Amino acid sequence: MRIPPLVALALAWVVLMLGVAILADAAAPYSYTALDLRARLSPPIGFGGTWAHPLGTDELGRDVLSRLVHSIRMSLLIAFGACIIAAVLGTALGFLAAHFRGAVEHVVLALVDFQASMPFLVLALSVLAFFGNSLPLFICLLGLHGWERYARISRGLAISAGAQGYAAAVRQLGASPLRIYGRHILPNIASTLIVSMTLAFPEIVLLESGLSFLGLGVQPPATSLGSMVGYGREYLTRAPWVLLAPSITIVVTTLAVSILGDWLRDRLDPTLR
Template structure:
């Protein structure tokens, strides 16, 4: 009986993820594979024109096989543009998420280490950043400084950095009061080694879950700014810019807008599901 009692919790702990999580894993994997293999998968360049098949419908609605998802107002293949848009949107989302996590975690560790005036300044900056509507800030910066891909990614990286700062500060203070961090300090380890080799690995699971929750928010922000014309600029393309261009042809050629919109919805939904699943798996208080 004891062996059965021990085996049952282990089986529950390592059971297969539910169907929804498996779908989310498969979709995210498909999007990553599409982004890495965009040059191989796309049948045409995203700027190639085919004016004879302008606004051609997709297959199943009277379209032709050479354009399976139809064409846009300039005869560009929607399927090819969708593939390259997935690459661009994921590049922006990954880059901005990493920038926000690195900035927020570094400032959180800084506040936890020095305390006092430094901590007060960091937390005041956190509160100030959280009080400003990010969309208004992004519109102001992009309208004043112009737009480039590097500036756009760095600007989106400022989204939700205060979330990482609060988490890193709180967990670093908690780790500092525990035995392992104090022992490392007493052995003469530098603050860089203490936080980088000992504190950070112990709080990484919480930060990873926070990143999975912020990732879909950045995708939606990129889509919204590109929809307004302040995101990715032509001739480059992204999911948001495809939706923005397709809105003018919603009644005549809805396939221009529906394909990238469906990808945005499924991608943000899948990443959110994975974030919730990781939180349940990595948080010991929920087991």
């Protein structure tokens, strides 16, 4: 299987980000909370800085590279967790609608329409302002973003698979609905759901970055890419490297995942062959 050069670069970047997230403690030269006021706002290499802080330091003398490494881990953890929650919730509701039909299907479709019509940013701001902020709540809240697309996809594909011979044959053999959907229908539609997750992943990263930029996401002393951008905006004219490092990481990561998602869709969709 030949991989286009652009897709290969995107794949290499995603693998690099995953490696950085997994090995963040070993990859970071300093603790992301370590202060060095004597070196505050030190420029990066190439702009008068030293190798002690390759990407410079922020307003408190914290190493930007170390904070960037831990921010990548936090942002990817939130994005992966939210994508998995959305996929599991949406797929389960889609299967319920496809199996029971009737009143259950109408209720699920009504919830889908309500979710699609509700501005998620307004919902997120309301929930975080009312219940406060914690990392599990934040991940679960972001997991509610986009679950309706999985529900629509899984419902349509499950109804189509149920009308085909293999699902009917297994049903005639006395298999339970859980076995039919879990062992036979889900593996046949998994490729479509995986592609949907890769396309939704950049949205979660950008949404987390936006909420953290507004101060409603990851709270100190923890750090994320969005919170780094939020803190760095006040020093944009004096120390632009504080903001540019996480901003470039966000842009390149979302672009790489989007490219991979488009390529997987072309490879796995039989109608495009």
